[in-house]
Amino acid sequence: MxxxxxxxxxxxxxxxxxxxxxxxxxxxxxxxQIDLVTENYYDKQIAYQEQIERIQRARELPEPLRLAYIAERRQLEIRFPAFFSPEKVRGSVTLYRPSDAGMDFPVPLGLDREGKQIIPTVGFAAGLWRVKISWEAEGLEYYHEEAVLF
Known part of the structure; x- marks a missing residue:
């Protein structure tokens, strides 16, 4: 060259x-693929003051709501405080996967006589999940959110 x-x-x-x-x-x-954390985020931001009040009510309960992941049985146990009457509690549990919006799904809240609900986690992807519990009892609304590793 x-x-x-x-x-x-x-x-x-x-x-x-x-x-x-x-x-x-x-x-x-x-x-x-880029997932937004939530759809309609602007509308949700405006109504967030009500959510703050729900969270505060749940934190001020004399006995806290308890979440436990039982790895041997691959299930999530949600235990409500004893002073809540299980038949008067209405709400939903949302299992939220921060890394993939397509894996999120709601479960209706259905407590047994002891005030607990078992959610089987067989088939769930391993990793971080956020359990979001929203319920109403005796005319008041509550909200509790907790991170769980499956």
Whole structure:
């Protein structure tokens, strides 16, 4: 190769490699799925004061709500305080997977006579889950959220 053509070829090759890398980066990052933490986040932000009051009521309970993951049986146990009458408690449990919105799902709250609910976790992806419990008892609404590792 002629010496006068070596440096222009080097510049062209360098620019071509740079443009190829930038194109690959652009296509790669634009093909990634990005989940919002929540849909309609603006509307939820406006109503969050009510949520703060629910959380505060749950924190002020004389006996706390208890969550326990029992690994041997692969189940999540939710135990409500004894002063709540199980037949008067209505609500839902949402199992929220922060890393994948497609894995989130709600479970209706259905307490047994002892005031507990068992949720089987067979088939759940291992990792961090947030258990969000929203319930109403005796005309008051409550909310409790806790992180659990399955």
């Amino acid at each position: 002629n010496k006068s053509w070596q440096w222009p070829a080097g510049i062209i090759l360098t620019l071509a490699l740079f443009l190829g890398f930038m194109s690959w980066t652009w296509f790669y990052y634009h093909s990634q």
